[in-house]
Amino acid sequence: xxxxxxxxxxxxxxxxxxxxxxxxxxxxxxxxxxxxxxxxxx
Amino acid sequence: xxxxxxxxxxxxxxxxxxxxxxxxxxxxxxxxxxxxxxxxxxxxxxxxxxxxxxxxxxxxxxxxxxxxxxxxxxxxxxxxxxxxxxxxxxxxxxxxxxxxxxxxxxxxxxxxxxxxxxxxxxxxxxxxxxxxxxxxxxxxxxxxxxxxxxxxxxxxxxxxxxxxxxxxxxxxxxxxxxxxxxxxxxxxxxxxxxxxxxxxxxxxxxxxxxxxxxxxxxxxxxxxxxxxxxxxxxxxxxxxxxxxxxxxxxxxxxxxxxxxxxxxxxxxxxxxxxxxxxxxxxxxxxxxxxxxxxxxxxxxxxxxxxxxxxxxxxxxxxxxxxxxxxxxxxxxxxxxxxxxxxxxxxxxxxxxxxxxxxxxx
Numbered sequence: 001x002x003x004x005x006x007x008x009x010x011x012x013x014x015x016x017x018x019x020x021x022x023x024x025x026x027x028x029x030x031x032x033x034x035x036x037x038x039x040x041x042x
Numbered sequence: 043x044x045x046x047x048x049x050x051x052x053x054x055x056x057x058x059x060x061x062x063x064x065x066x067x068x069x070x071x072x073x074x075x076x077x078x079x080x081x082x083x084x085x086x087x088x089x090x091x092x093x094x095x096x097x098x099x100x101x102x103x104x105x106x107x108x109x110x111x112x113x114x115x116x117x118x119x120x121x122x123x124x125x126x127x128x129x130x131x132x133x134x135x136x137x138x139x140x141x142x143x144x145x146x147x148x149x150x151x152x153x154x155x156x157x158x159x160x161x162x163x164x165x166x167x168x169x170x171x172x173x174x175x176x177x178x179x180x181x182x183x184x185x186x187x188x189x190x191x192x193x194x195x196x197x198x199x200x201x202x203x204x205x206x207x208x209x210x211x212x213x214x215x216x217x218x219x220x221x222x223x224x225x226x227x228x229x230x231x232x233x234x235x236x237x238x239x240x241x242x243x244x245x246x247x248x249x250x251x252x253x254x255x256x257x258x259x260x261x262x263x264x265x266x267x268x269x270x271x272x273x274x275x276x277x278x279x280x281x282x283x284x285x286x287x288x289x290x291x292x293x294x295x296x297x298x299x300x301x302x303x304x305x306x307x308x309x310x311x312x313x314x315x316x317x318x319x320x321x322x323x324x325x326x327x328x329x330x331x332x333x334x335x336x337x338x339x340x341x342x343x344x345x346x347x348x349x350x351x352x353x354x355x356x357x358x359x360x361x362x363x364x365x366x367x368x369x370x371x372x373x374x375x376x377x378x379x380x381x382x383x384x385x386x387x388x389x390x391x392x393x394x395x396x397x398x399x400x401x402x403x
Contacts, residue, residue, distance in 0.1 A: 001156065001157070003162065004152070004153055004156040004157075004162060004165070005153070006401075007149075007152070007162065007166075007397075007398070007401050007402070008149045008150075008152065008153050010397060010401060011145075011148070011149045011152070011394060011397045011398065011401075012145070012146055012149050014251075014252060014393065014394075014396075014397040015142050015145045015390055015393045015394050015397065016139075016142050017251060018142075018247075018248055018251040018252050018255075018389075018393040019138050019139055019141065019142040019386070019389070019390065019393070020139075021247050021248075021250075021251050022138060022244060022247050022248060022389070023135050023136070023138055023139070025243050025244070025246075025247045026132060026135040026138070026240070026243075027135055029236055029239055029240065029243055030132070030135070030236060033233055033235050033236045033239070036235070037233065037235070
């Protein structure tokens with residue numbers, strides 16, 4: 001059961017970590033694209 | 043003669059096959075999968091055919107080279123990626139956490155399955171049903187618990203078709219009328235460049251965090267890049283249509299053919315179906331509850347119903363959310379908002395499966 005609990009905790013943390021990093025990347029991507037398009041159209 | 047070799051178990055499986063074929067054809071429950079699965083069950087339970095004879099059988103070859111070699115599920119994801127629009131998710135990035143929230147149900151069910159005596163790989167294969175993602179369920183079952191492949195696939199696809207029945211009671215139990223009536227602020231428009239760059243960025247990020255998710259994630263994002271780039275319409279078209287349809291045929295037939303009487307007529311199968319239903323319900327609940335938790339910190343509140351769309355039965359869950367939301371407020375149009383967590387849920391389920399694989403293999 002201990003192993004199951006470790007997998008349970010790691011699983012939830014792993015999914016949230018992955019999504020958190022993706023969230024950050026999405027915001028960064030949106031920011032970079034917004035800046036790049038602003039520079040193109042003064 | 044084959045007739046003399048028929049056993050009662052085989053006859054029972056013919057009835058099971060008949061039920062699935064009826065559901066697929068007459069009731070249109072996920073017919074693209076349940077029809078070939080049902081037929082696969084039927085032919086796998088005909089005696090002396092040799093269709094599933096290891097090394098020689100026709101359907102065994104589809105199963106071995108398609109599933110055991112882990113080819114078909116990633117190719118299905120190529121097609122899914124080419125069909126997916128990440129726009130609603132990109133427009134409001136915070137919604138991806140609802141896709142993560144719904145995966146809590148996967149792990150809760152995993153834990154319950156383990157408590158009930160299943161082995162860790164079996165419990166993981168049962169838990170992933172809650173992700174409501176057929177190819178991921180099949181991929182994980184093939185890797186961790188091949189003897190459960192048929193049962194878990196049938197459970198997953200059956201419950202996906204039953205989402206309009208399973209989800210609404212859970213959603214209504216966990217939300218108030220006022221919460222269900224929340225109108226969300228309109229999302230921004232997503233530029234084309236962002237849509238093109240997203241699959242590349244998402245591949246880098248998710249595979250670096252959970253490398254075991256690579257086979258499915260890479261193909262999913264490649265398919266999406268085909269679609270969004272706009273320069274490989276033939277490849278995008280083939281991935282969405284011809285390729286997807288071809289591998290779906292082999293997938294369904296192979297999965298169904300693994301369900302012979304000996305593997306299906308076990309007490310464990312009842313647990314799989316009960317736990318699969320539990321997985322769907324708990325994933326719905328965890329998505330809704332996580333949305334309510336997010337609202338504690340958000341200035342522009344989200345309608346907590348969209349948390350249920352983190353259960354990645356695309357687009358059925360999103361439609362159900364819209365339906366329940368419009369019952370509370372006729373002017374509310376939640377469909378596009380719900381598509382965000384719906385698609386994020388696909389990514390979440392791939393990550394959840396990746397974590398299982400990295401810890402159990």
